[in-house]
Amino acid sequence: xxxxxxxxxxxxxxxxxxxxxxxxxxxxxxxxxxxxxxxxxxxxxxxxxxxxxxxxxxxxxxxxxxxxxxxxxxxxxxxxxxxxxxxxxxxxxxxxxxxxxxxxxxxxxxxxxxxxxxxxxxxxxxxxxxxxxxxxxxxxxxxxxxxxxxxxxxxxxxxxxxxxxxxxxxxxxxxxxxxxxxxxxxxxxxxxxxxxxxxxxxxxxxxxxxxxxxxxxxxxxxxxxxxxxxxxxxxxxxxxxxxxxxxxxxxxxxxxxxxxxxxxxxxxxxxxxxxxxxxxxxxxxxxxxxxxxxxxxxxxxxxxxxxxxxxxxxxxxxxxxxxxxxxxxxxxxx
Amino acid sequence: xxxxxxxxxxxxxxxxxxxxxxxxxxxxxxxxxxxxxxxxxxxxxxxxxxxxxxxxxxxxxxxxxxxxxxxxxxxxxxxxxxxxxxxxxxxxxxxxxxxxxxxxxxxxxxxxxxxxxxxxxxxxxxxxxxxxxxxxxxxxxxxxxxxxxxxxxxxxxxxxxxxxxxxxxxxxxxxxxxxxxxxxxxxxxxxxxxxxxxxxxxxxxxxxxxxxxxxxxxxxxxxxxxxxxxxxxxxxxxxxxxxxxxxxxxxxxxxxxxxxxxxxxxxxxxxxxxxxxxxxxxxxxxxxxxxxxxxxxxxxxxxxxxxxxxxxxxxxxxxxxxxxxxxxxxxxxx
Numbered sequence: 001x002x003x004x005x006x007x008x009x010x011x012x013x014x015x016x017x018x019x020x021x022x023x024x025x026x027x028x029x030x031x032x033x034x035x036x037x038x039x040x041x042x043x044x045x046x047x048x049x050x051x052x053x054x055x056x057x058x059x060x061x062x063x064x065x066x067x068x069x070x071x072x073x074x075x076x077x078x079x080x081x082x083x084x085x086x087x088x089x090x091x092x093x094x095x096x097x098x099x100x101x102x103x104x105x106x107x108x109x110x111x112x113x114x115x116x117x118x119x120x121x122x123x124x125x126x127x128x129x130x131x132x133x134x135x136x137x138x139x140x141x142x143x144x145x146x147x148x149x150x151x152x153x154x155x156x157x158x159x160x161x162x163x164x165x166x167x168x169x170x171x172x173x174x175x176x177x178x179x180x181x182x183x184x185x186x187x188x189x190x191x192x193x194x195x196x197x198x199x200x201x202x203x204x205x206x207x208x209x210x211x212x213x214x215x216x217x218x219x220x221x222x223x224x225x226x227x228x229x230x231x232x233x234x235x236x237x238x239x240x241x242x243x244x245x246x247x248x249x250x251x252x253x254x255x256x257x258x259x260x261x262x263x264x265x266x267x268x269x270x271x272x273x274x275x276x277x278x279x280x281x282x283x284x285x286x287x288x289x290x291x292x293x294x295x296x297x298x299x300x301x302x303x304x305x306x307x308x309x310x311x312x313x314x315x316x317x318x319x320x321x322x323x324x325x326x327x328x329x330x331x332x333x334x
Numbered sequence: 335x336x337x338x339x340x341x342x343x344x345x346x347x348x349x350x351x352x353x354x355x356x357x358x359x360x361x362x363x364x365x366x367x368x369x370x371x372x373x374x375x376x377x378x379x380x381x382x383x384x385x386x387x388x389x390x391x392x393x394x395x396x397x398x399x400x401x402x403x404x405x406x407x408x409x410x411x412x413x414x415x416x417x418x419x420x421x422x423x424x425x426x427x428x429x430x431x432x433x434x435x436x437x438x439x440x441x442x443x444x445x446x447x448x449x450x451x452x453x454x455x456x457x458x459x460x461x462x463x464x465x466x467x468x469x470x471x472x473x474x475x476x477x478x479x480x481x482x483x484x485x486x487x488x489x490x491x492x493x494x495x496x497x498x499x500x501x502x503x504x505x506x507x508x509x510x511x512x513x514x515x516x517x518x519x520x521x522x523x524x525x526x527x528x529x530x531x532x533x534x535x536x537x538x539x540x541x542x543x544x545x546x547x548x549x550x551x552x553x554x555x556x557x558x559x560x561x562x563x564x565x566x567x568x569x570x571x572x573x574x575x576x577x578x579x580x581x582x583x584x585x586x587x588x589x590x591x592x593x594x595x596x597x598x599x600x601x602x603x604x605x606x607x608x609x610x611x612x613x614x615x616x617x618x619x620x621x622x623x624x625x626x627x628x629x630x631x632x633x634x635x636x637x638x639x640x641x642x643x644x645x646x647x648x649x650x651x652x653x654x655x656x657x658x659x660x661x662x663x664x665x666x667x668x
Contacts, residue, residue, distance in 0.1 A: 186578075
């Protein structure tokens, strides 16, 4: 009975809280993006309306890097991997003279920026696999507690976008199950997703490798992370990953780059009410500006092409302008 | 606000309902199995107790075949695959003269029973892959509506064990998230898991293949099922699949065969209160009897060895005797 009473209290509290708050999206300026969200939620939760979506089918998927938090100048997971190289070389000194580890150890930022994708994958494989799952989790925890973004001088976990945090909470308050569907590492993001976004590990879909079940000397079973790719959760891999891990087509999907195109198409192609939205980074002052859509500077990280922008316009997706649609970007802003 | 009021009503209803019902496990006889469940739930939901488990971590995993529903004389998914062969041969007439399809088409049950595992895999691959995801789902739906188990002359979806249905509902009423973790096909089980067990597709983990994202002639995106194995969700594959799909170690796990050993070990090896249970099929009269544990007849389907029984005793797992612990096996019994 304790449990039921708890649910009851939580419900009452949620009612009171929602009433007191008034606007569920206070960090959004009035405009087409906010309107699109409010209209979508209204029609999909109106039981008497023609576009009602039963609670069980209310699945909303969010890309992470560049959609929920900052991805420039480089994905934070890549920073983690580079930061792990010294510990790796300490454990395996033979790597110190081998590329790309030698370059990373040099600390020469310019040389590091020139590393090829192949080199980068070598660093990722070496720092993300080969250890027990629990050991990896605690290494990531330790790093998150210490590492800081160079521009804001704050932990990466504080660089979530406040308007998206409000959107996640708003959707959940309306019965939506919110998922992260990221090209980043599933195990990496699961370490902090609950704390940062209120999204539990089982609702994080990401690029995933295999694990191997084995036994420690004391007989205790454990899982080891293997360098065997099971899901490359980017581009076409996003709808494929959604099918594998969720098994339902989302009703709403949010992204910010060409890596999210297929997830947004797949979502929008379902019957009934659908919401597909793209965050456009057009605010160099408060965050970053990159495209190359809409004449913004080109970028290797989080590319948003003009072709993607055109497709969004043609298929009725909504583009969120950081500059115009977001009143405030970070929770730590005054 | 509608949503909040709905949650509120549901909570009130749940309270009333639980009170009216009294015993949450009426199809279980009083005994050590029922006691183990009630004691586990009590201690993990007692907020003041030392073994309290926060609601977010209440993950319970269930094998399906032989644990939640009948698996003898053969897994129902295998019956589905064999039943699909005529349609397959009609679409590809060249298969009619090729083994193992020729033997299946002959309808000779004795010859079919002698097919090797390799042959069976050929039938499975041919009938479970190569089609769009939506087409597969509707084929399974159609089959489920028409097919009947030869012994009970009822749809397979009515062959769920009533005591396990009560257990699933009881755990959920106490804040547990119930998952199926099956060696069967993830896509196959997802078609009916919500209807049969109240378990949504996103909480079904099973043997899973890849899909490929593509576009139909009208430009609509769709996913095709590919003969590429991503997860063999049996034995060590079960904890590996749990890590991939859930990302948390279960607190409770339920199985019935050697294929579940690793899932139960992995669950039990976690800290705090843990519940690992095995269903022993020792009731030839009301269902089936097979082991070979405890002197029961040997079986290729759902093997429960004496070594597994010994491990269960040694590690404090609970063995559920169908004959002694279950007052009633099926909902349709008088």
